[in-house]
Structure formats: C-alpha cells, structure tokens
Amino acid sequence: MSEQEQSTEEKILAAAEETFVKDGFEGARMQNIANKAGINKAMLHYYFRSKEMLFEKIFEMKSKFFFPAVKDMMKREDTTFIEKMEEFVEGYINFLTRYPFIPFFVVRTVNSSGTQGFIEKLPFKAQLAESVFISYQKDREQGVVAEIDPNQFLISVIGMCVFPFLGKPILKVVFEMEESNFESMMRSRIPELKLYIRKILTP
Amino acid sequence: MSEQEQSTEEKILAAAEETFVKDGFEGARMQNIANKAGINKAMLHYYFRSKEMLFEKIFEMKSKFFFPAVKDMMKREDTTFIEKMEEFVEGYINFLTRYPFIPFFVVRTVNSSGTQGFIEKLPFKAQLAESVFISYQKDREQGVVAEIDPNQFLISVIGMCVFPFLGKPILKVVFEMEESNFESMMRSRIPELKLYIRKILTP
DNA sequence: TTACGAATTAACCAAATGGTTAAACCAATT
DNA sequence: AATTGGTTTAACCATTTGGTTAATTCGTAA
Structure with a gap:
C-alpha cells in the first residue's frame, strides 16, 4: 500500500x-x-x-514556488529578453495550472495579520528581480528591446499570470465558466500573453 | 464629539x-x-x-467596488477602446490606492472554504465583461484596434492593476520598498500600464 | 527474555468563542 | 405617575479548540 x-x-x-x-x-x-x-x-x-x-x-x-527559480533561465546567452519572458510566462502558467492553490496560499499568508513573521522567511529576496533587470539591460544596450521599466514590467507579467488563479471563483461567475472552461482558458492564455509581451517589448 | x-x-x-x-x-x-x-x-x-x-x-x-462600475465609461461614443482602457487603468489604480485593502478582502473571501455562498452575492455578474466586449467589437470592426481576445485582455489589465495590492508585502521585500516607495511606484505605474495598453492594442 | 527509548493513544484540560437570557435602563406616550 | 417598547448590559452557557498527560504499544539492542 x-x-x-x-x-x-x-x-x-x-x-x-x-x-x-x-x-x-x-x-x-x-x-x-x-x-x-x-x-x-x-x-x-x-x-x-x-x-x-x-x-x-x-x-x-510552498512559498518557494510562488516566484519560480528563473535565475538560470535569465542567465542564458542564446535567448533574447523577449524570448526569456515568453518562456517565463509559459513555464509559470503551466506550473500554476498544476498547483493552482499556491498563489492564494502565499498571498493570504503574507497579508494575514495573525501570521506575521513569515514574510521574512521568503526565499526569493532579490533573486528574480535582479536577474531580470540584468537580462533586460543587456538587450536594451543593443537596442533589441523597447524602453520600458523592467521592474514594472516584471510585476505586470507576474500579475497577468497569477491573477486568474487568485480571482478564479470570481472569473467563473463573471464569465460563467466550469472548471474545464477555466483550464482551457488558461491554456489559450499562454499564446495570448506571449503576444502581449512581444508587442510591448518590440522596439 | x-x-x-x-x-x-x-x-x-x-x-x-x-x-x-x-x-x-x-x-x-x-x-x-x-x-x-x-x-x-x-x-x-x-x-x-x-x-x-x-x-x-x-x-x-465592499465587494461592490472590487470591479468598478465602468458601464457608463464603456458606453461613451466619443472615446476609442484604447482610450477607454487607459481611462480604466487610471481610475482603477487611483481607486485602489485609496482603498488598498479591498482586493485582498474580496479575494480572500471568495477563496475561503468557510464562507461559501458569498460569491453568489457579487454584484458585477456580466456587467463589466459584456460592456468591454461590445466596446471592443465596435472599434474592431472599424479596424482601429488590434485583434486580441477581449476577455483575456480584460483579465490581464485587471491583473496588472490589482496584483501589486495583493502582493504588496512581498513586493516590499523583493524591491526593498517602504510604504512611500510603494505609493510612488503605483503612481508611476499608471503611465507605464497605459504605454503597455497602447502598444498591445495599436493595430 | 529483558530493558529501554521512541512512537502512539485515549482521556483530559483550560481558554476562547459565538451566542443567549433575564434583568435593567431610558425616552416617549398615556 | 404609570406604561410601553426599544435599547443596553452583565452574567451565563454549550461547544470548540489547541494543547497536555499518563499510560500503553512496539521495535530493538543487550
């Protein structure tokens, strides 16, 4: 057994x-x-x-996986910043689809007044943001990526990936979806977000 | 007194x-x-x-204000879809800045297993989504807006606005921010998101 | 076989919690 | 002054909850 x-x-x-x-x-x-x-x-x-x-x-x-470990991905030399962000969206949404409860679990915990002190134990301090920033700067200098605020952009991309899982019960009501509809919606969300990213970042 | x-x-x-x-x-x-x-x-x-x-x-x-009442805004004839979405972002972020606790309050409630049945009382069923969809279709027929999925786009825009408030304690750690930094970051976020919207929606 | 320490259980406990009740208070009406 | 009806309070209650304890079981090494 x-x-x-x-x-x-x-x-x-x-x-x-x-x-x-x-x-x-x-x-x-x-x-x-x-x-x-x-x-x-x-x-x-x-x-x-x-x-x-x-x-x-x-x-x-669980919190280890709220922000995925993208350090290695960001350090690769053979992909552009745009490609990296596209890869990030695909990997992150696929991951969250498998563990859809993690975002809410983390967000609730860090916002809860009864469970202070947990934030300090978050393992992603300065991991994600810095590697993304460096990767962006490199492409920016070569002029192959549009001028944006990399921090704001990162928050936006994460928000676009994570929010549907946080607001899932609401979205199901607003768009009159069943569980299967939600899943297929998240599947088709990947190419859609890639499109947004490409449009925003193309110079 | x-x-x-x-x-x-x-x-x-x-x-x-x-x-x-x-x-x-x-x-x-x-x-x-x-x-x-x-x-x-x-x-x-x-x-x-x-x-x-x-x-x-x-x-x-409180939940009445999670999704703002944008029906009237969306029905206006003198603004394009792009302008409407820009206006939405500005109004929504300004609103959330004043009531930064509402997103988490609503999200926690609709996700909590102990408080089922509250979702049914959400007042925004088919209000926001439909008016946005109609407004988009009108501009799409005239070719003044790029071809995207309006539902996915709406979720994305809301996610970009709302997520910082849900993840605020995390963002403060990751980006080493004080309260005042967060506020100014949200202020400068408005034109940044408008830029993203314009890039995505321009044909 | 015995001895010993770790693992496991049933019973128990004090505190907290949502909720109730009966009595008291108070302002307006008669 | 007496009555009435809504408002407020202190005391109380049943249940739940996290946590404890003392006894028991179990595997294993001497």
Whole structure:
C-alpha cells in the first residue's frame, strides 16, 4: 500500500498541506488534519510542537514556488529578453495550472495579520528581480528591446499570470465558466500573453 | 464629539468593517468588534443576528467596488477602446490606492472554504465583461484596434492593476520598498500600464 | 527474555468563542 | 405617575479548540 509506505511525519505534512491550503491558518483545525492523516491528534504536537510551527513548515515548502527559480533561465546567452519572458510566462502558467492553490496560499499568508513573521522567511529576496533587470539591460544596450521599466514590467507579467488563479471563483461567475472552461482558458492564455509581451517589448 | 453622533448600528458597522477587512471571517472576533465599537457584545447579535449576517453586510458593501462600475465609461461614443482602457487603468489604480485593502478582502473571501455562498452575492455578474466586449467589437470592426481576445485582455489589465495590492508585502521585500516607495511606484505605474495598453492594442 | 527509548493513544484540560437570557435602563406616550 | 417598547448590559452557557498527560504499544539492542 502506498499509504503505509508513508512515514507518520509525511502523512502529517500531506494532510496539513491540504488543510492549510484549503482553510488557511485560522480556518484549519488540528483535529481535521489528524483525521485526514489517519492518526491521533497528539501526534501532531509530538512531531511539530504547535500549530504555528506546523504551518510554518508548510508555508516554507510552498512559498518557494510562488516566484519560480528563473535565475538560470535569465542567465542564458542564446535567448533574447523577449524570448526569456515568453518562456517565463509559459513555464509559470503551466506550473500554476498544476498547483493552482499556491498563489492564494502565499498571498493570504503574507497579508494575514495573525501570521506575521513569515514574510521574512521568503526565499526569493532579490533573486528574480535582479536577474531580470540584468537580462533586460543587456538587450536594451543593443537596442533589441523597447524602453520600458523592467521592474514594472516584471510585476505586470507576474500579475497577468497569477491573477486568474487568485480571482478564479470570481472569473467563473463573471464569465460563467466550469472548471474545464477555466483550464482551457488558461491554456489559450499562454499564446495570448506571449503576444502581449512581444508587442510591448518590440522596439 | 463625532463618536457620539454615530448611531450604535453605524459604530458596529465601522468596527466590523475594520476587523473583518484586517482579519477575515474566521480570524475576526465578535468581542474584538464590540470593544472597537465601544459597546456590549450582545448588541452585535441584537442588531445583526449572527457573525455570518454581520459579515455578509460588510462583504456586500465592499465587494461592490472590487470591479468598478465602468458601464457608463464603456458606453461613451466619443472615446476609442484604447482610450477607454487607459481611462480604466487610471481610475482603477487611483481607486485602489485609496482603498488598498479591498482586493485582498474580496479575494480572500471568495477563496475561503468557510464562507461559501458569498460569491453568489457579487454584484458585477456580466456587467463589466459584456460592456468591454461590445466596446471592443465596435472599434474592431472599424479596424482601429488590434485583434486580441477581449476577455483575456480584460483579465490581464485587471491583473496588472490589482496584483501589486495583493502582493504588496512581498513586493516590499523583493524591491526593498517602504510604504512611500510603494505609493510612488503605483503612481508611476499608471503611465507605464497605459504605454503597455497602447502598444498591445495599436493595430 | 529483558530493558529501554521512541512512537502512539485515549482521556483530559483550560481558554476562547459565538451566542443567549433575564434583568435593567431610558425616552416617549398615556 | 404609570406604561410601553426599544435599547443596553452583565452574567451565563454549550461547544470548540489547541494543547497536555499518563499510560500503553512496539521495535530493538543487550
């Protein structure tokens, strides 16, 4: 059985992830997590001292992926800035389609008043922005990319990718979509955003 | 005193708004709201039967403004689609700058598993999307606007405006910003987004 | 086999929370 | 002055929640 091959700690983490992602920190119930993991509630405190510490563990694991690791992509010499940003959009949307809960989980946590201090543990400080900036400057000097504000542009691209996942329940109502419609909409969103990027960045 | 001129109901609503917006439904405490309003906790249940009903009232008031009322703007005959979208960005960002908590409040509520049923009460069903679509089609027929997907474009523009407010705590860390820096960044974001819109939509 | 430490459980606890109730207050009406 | 009806309060209640504890099980090394 695949269930038995999981250690107790892994079972707890899996159950906690599911619960915290769905209900948030305040909404999550320790008993609920224990039930989902098929163990006694006391075990949660045995492996992780408190609800806070368990949550911290999950958040640390998940937040790593809110901003993807694009350092290597940005450093490549054989692609233009435009191509890099197109690649970024495709990779990011595909990733978020697989883990659609991460954006909301991260955004809720960093905005929540009850869970201060988590922001400091964000692992993407100065990773993404700087590599994008350098990559842009190189192309700009050669005049192969239009003059824009790279920081504003980066925020815009991320916003265009992430927002549909944050506003998904709203979009489903506004555009009268089922789950399958949303997925196909996100699929066709990739070439659409690539088009926008190319139009904005072409000199 | 301005405090005494407020009726008890107004005091409750003001305190509830502040608390719910900051802590969300599950995080908010009735006792906290009562203290903030300077009244007895039983009064909350006297004026609004339950926590759910009080929250519903606040959410209804706030969610109206998540998607701004742009119907009239979109129906104007003397502006092009490009100009309308530029005007939209300027108005929306200015609005969100004044009420920067609304996006997160709405997004958290519609995504929360504990507060189902509130989405149905969203007042913007088919208001925004349809008026934008019609406005685009008119210009498209005259060839004065590029061929894009108007729905995807609308989601993109909203995402570019809203995302900075949702990710504000993260952006402040990533770009090492203070509150004042964030504000000036949002100010300079308006012409930047207008530039993007013009580049995307110019045929 | 025994001993020992880690893993696991059932029962329990104190605090917090949303909600209720009965009594008191207060202004207007009779 | 007495009555009435809405408003306000203090005290109370049942339930839930995160967390603890003491006892038990289990694997393993001596």
